[in-house]
Amino acid sequence: MKARVQVMLKNGVLDPQGEAIRHALGALGFDGVEGVRQGKVIELDLAEGATNQDVTDMCEKLLANTVIESYTIEALDEGAA
Amino acid sequence: MHAAVVVFPGSNCDRDLAVAFKAAGMKVSMVWHKDTDIPQGVDIIGVPGGFSFGDYLRCGAIAANSPICQSVAAHAARGGYVLGICNGFQVLTETGLLPGALLRNAGLKYICKTVGLRVATQDSAFTQGYGLNDLINIPIAHHDGNYFADDDTIARLQGEDRVAFTYEANPNGARADIAGVLSDNRRVLGMMPHPERAADAGHGGTDGQALFRALTETLATA
Numbered sequence: 638m639k640a641r642v643q644v645m646l647k648n649g650v651l652d653p654q655g656e657a658i659r660h661a662l663g664a665l666g667f668d669g670v671e672g673v674r675q676g677k678v679i680e681l682d683l684a685e686g687a688t689n690q691d692v693t694d695m696c697e698k699l700l701a702n703t704v705i706e707s708y709t710i711e712a713l714d715e716g717a718a
Numbered sequence: 719m720h721a722a723v724v725v726f727p728g729s730n731c732d733r734d735l736a737v738a739f740k741a742a743g744m745k746v747s748m749v750w751h752k753d754t755d756i757p758q759g760v761d762i763i764g765v766p767g768g769f770s771f772g773d774y775l776r777c778g779a780i781a782a783n784s785p786i787c788q789s790v791a792a793h794a795a796r797g798g799y800v801l802g803i804c805n806g807f808q809v810l811t812e813t814g815l816l817p818g819a820l821l822r823n824a825g826l827k828y829i830c831k832t833v834g835l836r837v838a839t840q841d842s843a844f845t846q847g848y849g850l851n852d853l854i855n856i857p858i859a860h861h862d863g864n865y866f867a868d869d870d871t872i873a874r875l876q877g878e879d880r881v882a883f884t885y886e887a888n889p890n891g892a893r894a895d896i897a898g899v900l901s902d903n904r905r906v907l908g909m910m911p912h913p914e915r916a917a918d919a920g921h922g923g924t925d926g927q928a929l930f931r932a933l934t935e936t937l938a939t940a
Contacts, residue, residue: 651821653864699775702779704819
């Protein structure tokens with residue numbers, strides 16, 4: 638099973654990097670960019686039998702800091718439990 | 719009085735912290751992150767600054783899950799003292815020993831300079847050597863020192879007098895100007911500024927000395 642975990646800063650948590658990207662886009666002439674949030678994507682290559690619950694546990698324990706971040710899990714191929 | 723300093727791959731303030739503990743009169747043991755036990759009789763554990771595990775994933779996240787951190791948590795749960803400085807503060811928030819998290823500096827830049835701190839409480843072994851509202855000068859050196867916690871947590875920290883230090887001129891966007899916080903039993907302190915870098919006349923400032931001396935006095939009478 639392959640899974641893709643997307644980790645984003647929670648709404649309400651200031652994202653200075655996203656804000657810097659927004660400014661840079663504006664400076665390049667891309668008007669109308671009203672907000673940018675930057676996150677990270679973590680791809681997991683998992684042995685047979687791994688479940689979504691396993692990935693959730695990984696997110697809770699290590700991959701995301703739930704004080705400041707939220708996460709979403711996407712199973713990338715068939716056979717995902 | 720016996721201090722242990724935890725050393726992770728990428729720690730770079732571990733020896734400075736050991737020197738500061740020793741200068742205040744403590745015996746110091748260095749503890750490698752793969753060790754599982756803290757030496758017998760340790761009163762305080764120092765979690766030093768640096769870039770543990772290269773700051774991969776999030777600052778302090780990998781270190782917080784290393785074997786030694788379970789022993790640090792157990793030491794804290796027994797009522798032991800813990801001092802986390804800079805990356806050590808990040809590690810302590812990642813382990814859950816302290817509330818909140820450290821975000822990227824609001825200005826996005828790494829900042830290395832001496833800043834003014836207000837002593838926000840005298841009620842801890844770490845801060846009793848200062849006067850309330852004393853202004854002290856302590857260096858900071860961080861990229862991710864922007865303290866964040868939700869409104870309820872900030873209110874609780876303030877209500878319980880658990881903010882140890884605040885920035886006189888907020889350098890990094892930290893909520894409520896918070897530079898350091900205490901645990902609910904007041905025996906765990908995490909702070910972004912480096913008192914161990916202001917503990918000897920050769921450093922150009924000695925405002926950090928009082929923290930280590932007060933700690934030694936408390937431990938000597940404990």
